Amino acid sequence: MADIVTIRGDLELLARTEHVFSSVHEEFICAARDLNTWSRPEARQAAGDRLRSSETQQVRKLFSPASLADEHSREHLSELVDKGARVRIAATALPHETIIIDRRFAILAGLNTPGGREYTLTTAPTLIGNVYALFEAAWETATDLQAFLRGEHPQLDTESRTVLRALGSGATDEKAARELGMSLRTYRRRVAALLDTLDAGSRFQAGVRAGELGLSG
Template sequence: MRDAVTEVVTIRGDLELLTRTAHLLSSVREEFVCAARDLDTWSRPGARQAMAARAGHTQQVHQVRKLLSPAALADEHSRAHLRELVDQGALVRIASAPLPHETIVIDRRLAILAGLDGPGGREYTLTTAPTLVGGVYALFDAAWETATDLKAFLRGEQPRLDAAGRTVLRALGSGATDEKAARELGMSLRTYRRRVAELLTTLDADSRFQAGIRAGELGLNG
């Protein structure tokens, strides 16, 4: 591969990933975005030092955004590392649930997607195809908008539902009519509807449907 990835390339193993992308990771000009389940996704043995250093670097690029699963906060060392990135100017957000896919997008011109582990190492797909890069970036952006800022996440600044609130939330999710839900919960219809209104306010939702989506984003459906 020369100075750019040609359309779509699939490679296997962290060392080959580093070999093929080191110059690209060193040439970020405007924006570096990364979605990962944990802090080791892009810095495994063999490629760890160079990849981790480049992926965490914030001083030579205009903007760095990192979207991570809650598992990335599993220990104090990881939390301290992310706080340091924020102090250096990176934007870090935590998704409400494990991320189904992991990716890096550089300057909206190159996308790297991490696949599954296999006998020959982890598979990675690299692409510079504008349509594919744009699609990956749009999905990242959508996930970013629903995630929580790192500092707010660590402070626990999420809506808190008491047992009654969660019961009403489950009733909404069941699709039952107000009358049936109120009867099953042992409430008057008026009380049930009042609690639904309070729930919408707590979740900053304009509709019951939006409340369900918001609760899912925040991991409150369990």
């Protein structure tokens, strides 16, 4: 197959990717707005059967909140978790939808057309690497399915929320500490505690995570 191929329609997608889905060895990742992104139910079921028959080591699926719109979808996603997949829910609708297999093959979903939805298939390492990096960034700021369904939000006291707003303002530590009436050491200690509470690896991620959980107001 050429490095990049564009096709239209679910049937052609299924035919072109049959061998790929049945040969997943290490990792299968998927980002989608909802459960109907990729194909009609029968085609999606066929792809799922091929995936389950392979010896995949890791399955990660990232969905927009719209994927939880009905009870059937919620049950389906919970079943995926029970079968060993890792499922997370993004804070907002995903701008790009993709499947990446073993970091060697990617499917990018395009717009619906009169001839069916358009898909781009690629084995180009640079393109796959860039798409993979975008997925990882979205994955890191998303919420695990079960936590999302339970509505588990970290509890922040008034001072922590004030520190969070200071982080979001872009002010330097010195300026933020001065405006909050804290010593620089105390401010930085509160920032470190806030990162732990939000399970964030960086200040930027803390801001994204807080926005996702509705804690930034």
